[in-house]
Amino acid sequence: MKRIILASKSVDRNWILKQAGISFKVIRTNIDENQFKETITNPVDLVKKLASVKANSAKNKLVKQKMEGIIIAADTIVELNGEIIGKAKDEAEAFNILKKLTGKSHNLITGLAITETNNSKLITDHDITSVEFLPLTDEEIYDYIKTNEWKGRAGAYSIRDKASLFIYRIVGSSSNVIGLPMHKLYLVLKDHFNLNLFHI
Amino acid sequence: MKRIILASKSVDRNWILKQAGISFKVIRTNIDENQFKETITNPVDLVKKLASVKANSAKNKLVKQKMEGIIIAADTIVELNGEIIGKAKDEAEAFNILKKLTGKSHNLITGLAITETNNSKLITDHDITSVEFLPLTDEEIYDYIKTNEWKGRAGAYSIRDKASLFIYRIVGSSSNVIGLPMHKLYLVLKDHFNLNLFHI
Numbered sequence: 001m002k003r004i005i006l007a008s009k010s011v012d013r014n015w016i017l018k019q020a021g022i023s024f025k026v027i028r029t030n031i032d033e034n035q036f037k038e039t040i041t042n043p044v045d046l047v048k049k050l051a052s053v054k055a056n057s058a059k060n061k062l063v064k065q066k067m068e069g070i071i072i073a074a075d076t077i078v079e080l081n082g083e084i085i086g087k088a089k090d091e092a093e094a095f096n097i098l099k100k101l102t103g104k105s106h107n108l109i110t111g112l113a114i115t116e117t118n119n120s121k122l123i124t125d126h127d128i129t130s131v132e133f134l135p136l137t138d139e140e141i142y143d144y145i146k147t148n149e150w151k152g153r154a155g156a157y158s159i160r161d162k163a164s165l166f167i168y169r170i171v172g173s174s175s176n177v178i179g180l181p182m183h184k185l186y187l188v189l190k191d192h193f194n195l196n197l198f199h200i
Numbered sequence: 201m202k203r204i205i206l207a208s209k210s211v212d213r214n215w216i217l218k219q220a221g222i223s224f225k226v227i228r229t230n231i232d233e234n235q236f237k238e239t240i241t242n243p244v245d246l247v248k249k250l251a252s253v254k255a256n257s258a259k260n261k262l263v264k265q266k267m268e269g270i271i272i273a274a275d276t277i278v279e280l281n282g283e284i285i286g287k288a289k290d291e292a293e294a295f296n297i298l299k300k301l302t303g304k305s306h307n308l309i310t311g312l313a314i315t316e317t318n319n320s321k322l323i324t325d326h327d328i329t330s331v332e333f334l335p336l337t338d339e340e341i342y343d344y345i346k347t348n349e350w351k352g353r354a355g356a357y358s359i360r361d362k363a364s365l366f367i368y369r370i371v372g373s374s375s376n377v378i379g380l381p382m383h384k385l386y387l388v389l390k391d392h393f394n395l396n397l398f399h400i
Binding site for chain 1: 377
């Protein structure tokens with residue numbers, strides 16, 4: 001059995017893998033995302049690059065520790081009319097992000113990068129889901145911000161928690177909106193790493 | 201504060217309400233669904249009727265016990281080319297259902313009924329989300345059935361669990377696919393029952 005390593009501190013990715021009955025270890029990476037955000041303006045290129053950098057950083061750590069496994073890394077952003085929106089730093093920024101997103105359609109884009117400690121293969125993929133919020137009043141946005149779900153989440157919301165009250169329509173994969181496009185993960189692992197997630 | 205009562209034994213509806221930070225009590229109802237399934241052929245009419253019957257059954261129980269509250273009931277079915285698909289009785293039926301659904305688009309339809317112990321108001325609504333599976337081999341379907349997620353679920357799958365591996369696209373509300381369209385619940389409670397789910 002190959003060991004799966006999730007190179008992400010995201011509680012949402014952790015949760016969705018567990019829900020799917022998958023056993024895995026978590027490794028944290030600390031990369032400087034800003035240098036990539038400044039130079040890569042295409043949203044898909046950016047999330048694939050960031051996922052790849054996270055995957056390779058985790059791989060280096062594991063190789064040093066002489067640990068083996070398949071490494072899953074991902075990066076998620078929100079894109080609204082070409083603008084790339086990440087995580088909010090504080091409540092004021094969370095408010096501004098949600099105010100921008102309400103009543104309109106935006107894209108949730110996740111880049112996926114998968115590699116293995118014992119060979120040089122690195123496979124990347126991405127997934128895009130469009131998401132539409134109900135029109136929210138400023139008061140409703142303030143009420144939502146009080147839940148603290150905005151913390152650490154691209155676009156300042158969490159679809160599997162209280163944001164379900166105002167997300168009325170998505171087009172695409174719902175696991176991608178949580179932060180990990182599970183069908184893509186399933187296909188990449190099966191097709192490129194000889195690992196079937198139904199068999200673990 | 202008005203007490204919320206969920207008239208459903210569904211683990212999924214229970215879960216999604218908790219995730220949204222909502223406190224509630226559960227009451228179980230036992231209604232004979234078959235009499236309605238035999239006479240109501242329109243899927244939306246059927247789920248709204250079943251939700252209403254559940255809501256009223258719960259209300260009668262509560263009134264007898266002199267308990268007060270707002271009652272939420274729901275019923276979910278899958279519709280594929282006009283055919284109404286409910287829960288599987290056994291593994292063989294679960295296999296047949298999943299075999300029908302794979303590689304095609306089907307509709308997940310939830311009827312919602314909300315009433316209150318101390319007045320005669322009964323509001324119903326419904327939500328439809330289309331869901332698409334990856335093409336699955338018979339082996340993959342058998343593997344999925346082994347997870348037991350098919351038990352007690354309309355359409356024999358659970359999107360928030362291992363079925364995330366093969367659900368690649370939905371159009372509509374993702375909470376509706378779990379079994380409770382949260383944005384509809386939010387709006388009905390706010391507009392008709394003077395209850396704001398952000399304030400509880």
